[in-house]
Amino acid sequence: MPELPEVETVCRGLAKALAGAQIIHAAAHRANLRTPIPQNLGNTLKNRRIVTVTRRAKYIQIELDDGMTLLLHLGMSGRMVLLQHDLPLTKHDHLSFAFANGMYARFNDPRRFGSCDLVPTAELASHKSLADLGVEPFDDALTPSVFGSLLQGRKTPIKLALLDQKLVVGVGNIYACEALFRAHIHPERAAGSCTAKEVKGLLSAVRAVLTEAIDAGGSSLRDYVQADGELGYFQHHFAVYGREGETCSNSDKAKTKHKKIERISQGGRSTFYCPTCQK
């Protein structure tokens, strides 16, 4: 499920609730997620304090006070749940934590596409999962010119280029669709065919849709524990995603007849777009 905005919101919620907190109990309740869960997880985490909680791409990095970092990925269906009471484990709770400040946390992931690893903090950047990641979308180094050079010469569809975490990280299927809609770019266009003006507009659109989603999540984080304890999931309005057959929101002000939003498959994933707006 989660793309960059959801992961960012989870990180902020965890940081707010758990920065400085001491882990008094941690346990894994199965041997594997997408990758094996470290066998010594419970013993390694016991009595450690959380120093920082940060995000890299769609990964959550929980830095501990002994030079180790707990690296989590939520996959498609992963959630972090914060509790103020030690409730019984529920189905698909794979990791559980108890903290000295009275909080409890659960990593819940029905499909188990998520992952969990313990990494020396000094070696984080070279970890297998992080080493080949591209640039953060909000990194100042990612200028329109740099973005253009990443896309240049690629004949892969621009939608798939946006999903490629080796180029720019954090964008997933929803926000790729939304950004292309906003930039008026057809998802099947060859990545390298975008003009400098289109590249600039697309970068702005990517940043805008991510920012708005983060803000929507942040606004639900007034308290770090929501009613259901879930972090990072919030209602958000999508212009095209999941709206196959609906009338595009731009059709009101359009002079000519507007086609309906279409769904196609690219790289095995659904793409939603407006054939009238996106060229």
Next chain:
DNA sequence: CCTTGAACCTGCGGGC
């Protein structure tokens, strides 16, 4: 090197 497709796994909703 690049691109494509399948694989990993569970749950849900729609059609019959």
Next chain:
DNA sequence: TGCCCGCAGGTTCAAG
């Protein structure tokens, strides 16, 4: 009601 199908917000690996 039950069954079967397709679909789901991610990543990785093999094959062309």
